[in-house]
Amino acid sequence: MFQAAAKTLSIASTSSVSRAILFSLRHYCKKTPTKLRVSEALSGAELGENVKVQGWVRSVRPQKANLFIHVNDGSSLQPLQIIAGSELNDPLLTFGSAIEVTGILKKSPHQKQPVELEADRVRVVGKCNPVDFPFKIKERHGLEYIRQFPHLRCRTNAFSSLLRIRSEATTAIHSYFKDNGFMQIHTPIITSNDCEGAGELFQVEPSGPAHEEDEHFFSVPAFLTVSGQLHLEVMSGAFSRVYTFGPTFRAENSQSRRHLAEFYMVEAEVSFTESLEDLTKVMEDMFRSATEHVLAHCAEDVDLFHKHVTPGHRDTVDAMVKKRFPVITYSEAIDILNRSSQKFAFPTYWGCDLQTEHEKYLVKHCGNIPVFVTDYPYDLKPFYARDNQDHPEHTAAAVDLLVPGVGELCGGSLREERLDLLSARLQEVGLEDTYSWYLDLRRFGSLPHGGFGLGFERYLQCILGVDNIKDVIPFPRFSHSCLL
Structure with missing residues (x-):
């Protein structure tokens, strides 16, 4: 009936009213x-x-x-x-x-x-008033400019591309761990331990008049986590491969391009391993697997960055994916730095902590691809790092992965599984009572194991060539800034 009416109208009249009726009938006749x-x-x-x-x-x-x-x-x-x-x-x-x-x-x-x-x-x-809207049509806005509008920057091409890449990279990392037999553990956000021992913690206490007289809500001081490592070590006593991927927090008073107060960490623990090579293999394979996945599934978005934000960076990424990562010891790294003609702001000597400028130089020296640095001085590493017991150089079985444009991306170590050595180390730093539960892990079914942590935002900086870490996270948190 409607089709017949539409046909009659199309023949009988060309008036504006008839055209409107015809349009309505045709629209009605179409399926949803x-x-x-x-x-x-x-x-x-x-x-x-x-x-x-x-x-x-x-x-x-x-x-x-x-x-x-x-x-x-x-x-x-x-x-x-x-x-x-x-x-x-x-x-x-x-x-x-x-x-x-x-x-x-x-x-x-x-x-x-x-x-x-x-x-x-x-x-x-x-509706949107284009006069007041901070982003203008056909204008390419820089990352620093759009950073001023954290509530609106997802509307821009560059940042929407970043968020799609970030989402796909998250999927790729979870897929890598699942495909390689790791079990995901949801480690707590609120914790009573300081895994890193640096004291850069956000303390957690409730607010409001109902809690004014409470000494501590949890009966002990509680903090936002700086790492899920120690909780993963608990799980590594029952599962051979575990990982976690979640937010971590550092109360570091820094405005640098490499640090945030809230960021995401990928952390893994591998049981029954006595070799740093087992850890470096997981780090390298995960990096390569995730990057290949992102390049394949977000080709247009990655190209936008490599063409308009960081021109020429694609060659660096291709080299990182194709070439094996070299391995050098900390001692070799210090020799390389000492032989360099480059003037560093921080002096280099055996026992010094490598600074960002040192890390970036080592990466360039090794061909501008990621490089592993192993066997750091024992005193530079936290209490849980395994003592190599070597003389005269006293080193720990620890490893960092340094990458182009960023410096340190991953940090890991074999964990000290020997009860006597771990107990002595905790006594030395005054933490034996605090970590009595940690010693229990060595008393009951102790095993050699190791693990690492990867800064997810730094990973995104690395593969995209983005200079500022605040431009690879939806809502950056840093000292004197907590917008939204």
Whole structure:
């Protein structure tokens, strides 16, 4: 009946009223549109079908007869082109506005875009004043500029690409551990121990009048975790391979490009190992596996960074993926630094702690690819690092992975499993009572084991070439700054 009425109207009248009735009847006769994400539409899903797309306007170009709109919903770097009749134009249809579009998805005649949506309805869901909006159409804003707007920067191409890469890298790391027999452990955010021993802790206490007289809510001082390592060591007494991936906190009064007060750590423990090579293999394989996954699944997003944000960095990434990571000892590293003609701000000598400038030089010296540095001076490492008991150089079975542009990415060690040596070390640093439970792990079924931690934000800096760590995390937290 409706089809017959539509046919009659199309023949009988060309008046504006008749055209409006005809349009309504045709629209009514169509089946309910299929809702698609922009990435699904661009893939050609539902080609030739009536579809609905929702997203934000990236550009509007009105012409005499048609209206061209680019819309994106965050699922893809590339926007979807909408072609609409000029009668569908709306004063509220501006850059940044949220819209809903229905129409027929068609193959595009233009080579630069696979499909386009021929719209029969465009509805503005949320308006946006382009004058007040801090990001301007067709303008490429730098990472430092958009960092001023943490609540809005996800609307930009660069940061939306970063967030897709971050999400995919998270998936890749979890997949690596699952495929290699590791079990995920949810280690606590609130803890009573200081794993690193550096004292850079955020103490946790409840607020409000109901708790004013409480000495400690947990009866002991409690802190936001600096590492899940010690809890993973508990689990390594029952499971041979465990890992955790979650937020960690350091009350470090730093405004540097490498440090945050809240960041994400990937940490793993491997049981029944007596060799640093077992740990370096996991570190290298995980790095390579995750990076290959990101390059394959986020090609356009990574290219955006390598072309417009960090030009030329792709060659560095390709070298990191293809070449094996060299291994040098701390002593060899000090020799390399001492022979260097470069003037360092911090002096280099056996027993010094390697600074960022030293780490970056060692990476370049080794071919600008990641390099493992092993067997650090025993006194530089925390109480849990295994004593190599070598003379005259007293070293620990510890390893750091240094990477281009960042410096230290991973830190790990074999753990001291010998009860007498660990007890003596804890007595030496005055922590034997605090870590009596940790000694129990050595009393009951002790085993040789080791592990490491990887800073996730530094990993993203490394593969993308981003200079400032604040530009690879959605909401950066650092001293004197906790926006949102």
